[in-house]
Amino acid sequence: AQSVTQLGSHVSVSEGALVLLRCNYSSSVPPYLFWYVQYPNQGLQLLLKYTSAATLVKGINGFEAEFKKSETSFHLTKPSAHMSDAAEYFCAVESGGSNYKLTFGKGTLLTVNP
Amino acid sequence: NAGVTQTPKFQVLKTGQSMTLQCAQDMNHNSMYWYRQDPGMGLRLIYYSASEGTTDKGEVPNGYNVSRLNKREFSLRLESAAPSQTSVYFCASSEGQGYGGEQYFGPGTRLTVT
Numbered sequence: 001a002q003s004v005t006q007l008g009s010h011v012s013v014s015e016g017a018l019v020l021l022r023c024n025y026s027s028s029v030p031p032y033l034f035w036y037v038q039y040p041n042q043g044l045q046l047l048l049k050y051t052s053a054a055t056l057v058k059g060i061n062g063f064e065a066e067f068k069k070s071e072t073s074f075h076l077t078k079p080s081a082h083m084s085d086a087a088e089y090f091c092a093v094e095s096g097g098s099n100y101k102l103t104f105g106k107g108t109l110l111t112v113n114p
Numbered sequence: 115n116a117g118v119t120q121t122p123k124f125q126v127l128k129t130g131q132s133m134t135l136q137c138a139q140d141m142n143h144n145s146m147y148w149y150r151q152d153p154g155m156g157l158r159l160i161y162y163s164a165s166e167g168t169t170d171k172g173e174v175p176n177g178y179n180v181s182r183l184n185k186r187e188f189s190l191r192l193e194s195a196a197p198s199q200t201s202v203y204f205c206a207s208s209e210g211q212g213y214g215g216e217q218y219f220g221p222g223t224r225l226t227v228t
Contacts, residue, residue, distance in 0.1 A: 009154065032213050032214040034216075041222075042221060042222075043118075043204055043206075043219035043220050043221050043222055044157075044204070044206075044217075044219045045219070046216045046217075049214060049216065051213075051214035052214075090156060090157065094213055094214065095213075100145050100162075100164060100208060100210050100213065100215065101147075101159060101162060101172070102159075102217060103159075104156040104157040104158075105156055106154060106155060106156040107154075107156050
């Protein structure tokens, strides 16, 4: 079985500060890992994904995430927050045998203060 | 390309009424999914269709039925709506040709059951 835990349902940062959103996963086989972003009243869109190539993955809008197998983590970072980054962020895992199903974390709402 | 489209955008039902949520994709994707999103719960999979002609239950299938009408369309039916089904419903699709593929989401249907 696969599962995802996102630490912190709400993270608040100042504009220009580092963004760190935490995600830990559980999977019995090597996983594929995703970060999705949801802006208010919209559907989800892919931010970045890890598919067993490079462990440091770069995504859209300056975000990146590092896969750490020993820590079963896939934390999302951005060096300098922008007001437009305010949204809800979801970590998700897909593993072999899941028939292409994603399991999502509960989400982290990012607030960016001026 | 329109991507993934959903109708209706909003719906209010009385307890016991039935309705069908429609979803269509124009990306020639094999796999389609229905999720519900509730505050603090993330996205939970209701049903999915790994390929045309197949459907299977997800995490929370009770009270729902689905039909994969053809490769493009995947509908979700509530036979007898209950207040617990008040939620935002998202349809998604993916190529389904291998693991690690992106899921593309529709804009959602906001359903209230009174």
